[in-house]
Amino acid sequence: MPTNAIVDTKNMKSDYINLCKHEESINVFSQPWWLDIVCGKNNWDVAIVYEDRKIIATMPYFTRKIFYYKIITMPLLTQVHGPWIRDSHLNFSGKGLSKYYFIIDKLINQLPHSHYFYQQMNMEFNNWLPFFWKGFAQTTRYSYVIENIDRDDIFEKFSHSKRKQIKKANSYVNIHFDLDPNIFYEHHKETLKSSGKKIFYSRETLVDIINISRENNSGFVISAHDKSNNKIHGALFVLYGKNSAYNLISTFDNKLKIFGASGLLILEAIQFLRGKSKDFDFEGSMDFNISQSFRQFGAIPKPYHAIKKIDSLIINIREFIKQLRMK
Secondary structure, eight states: OOOOEEOOGGGHHHHHHHHHTTOTTSOGGGSHHHHHHHHOTTSEEEEEEEETTEEEEEEEEEEEEETTEEEEEOOTTOOOBOOEEOGGGOOOSTHHHHHHHHHHHHHHHHSOOOSEEEEEBOTTOOOOHHHHHTTOEEEEEEEEEEOOTTOTTTGGGSOHHHHHHHHHHTTTEEEESOOOHHHHHHHHHHHHHHTTOOOOSOHHHHHHHHHHHHHTTOEEEEEEEETTTOOEEEEEEEEEOSSEEEEEEEEEOGGGGGGOHHHHHHHHHHHHHTTTOSEEEOOOOOOHHHHHHHHTTTOEEEEEEEEEEEOOHHHHHHHHHHHHHHO
16 A cells, blocks of 8 residues: 555654644543543553654553553543544545555554453444454444434433423522532442442542543533532533543432432533534443433434454453353
8 A cells, every 4th residue: 555654653642642732533532631640641652643744543542561461451431442533534435445444554553562452442433344354353332322412402302201300300409510529529439339339430530530621621520409408419520522522420319319310410411512512422331221211311322343352361261251151
């Protein structure tokens, strides 16, 4: 494939950081400020393809070491990663498709050797054949998405029961956008504890994520407070970029769910995001009951690729045993 694509490994990370300052189409989970928090500044890197000294494709990745094994995997609280490719190189006909395959191959070749690779690809990445040709495996996963949230009929697309729930909630709660991250953390910790679960991230991580996302106009906390005593019924932390907004963390008081604050929070979050983001992603679940709940908001299932490769006999055996236990 004739091309002027070059690789300059010396300045890749700084080039990527500069690119993200003005390229709005890069997913929020792939932004350097996000990667610095959830990975650690020295634990992520990026593959880049250049053409005529211009960046045409990127792919950030998070590396960690577990004993002897080098792992490339998804960072904490991160829904998707995967390649970003400049729009002008997303031609899937004739020579354009060959060029696309060539670009993805270049990105894959820059990945360091690892004993285990796993990435959930952003929804814009819909052709994983170059990974297949390199020996990677794929699983299709689904998330529920409300598309084009600038539409005027969002509320009408909610189910009758959900609309009724939201009208009820308006009588009992007030909505706020200024909840302290420490209070959000404590509330989530307690609601998980009441369900017999433990919180899976640290207070410091959450405080950093919320504060820095606010500074970058890429995140907000929305909470519902009882009109009579100001008690928190529930809260959401939403992360967003130009293309997609993600319902990243939800916390609800089980004793107060009957008042319907969850639906009202989703509606108010979507209204806040109008003009800021294109789609609202519930940050998906393959669980049947959860997917049923998302559908009540008019959300539709959208597929994305989970790509995996294992280069270790021991890890392969562990994965096999894990699959057996699930059957």
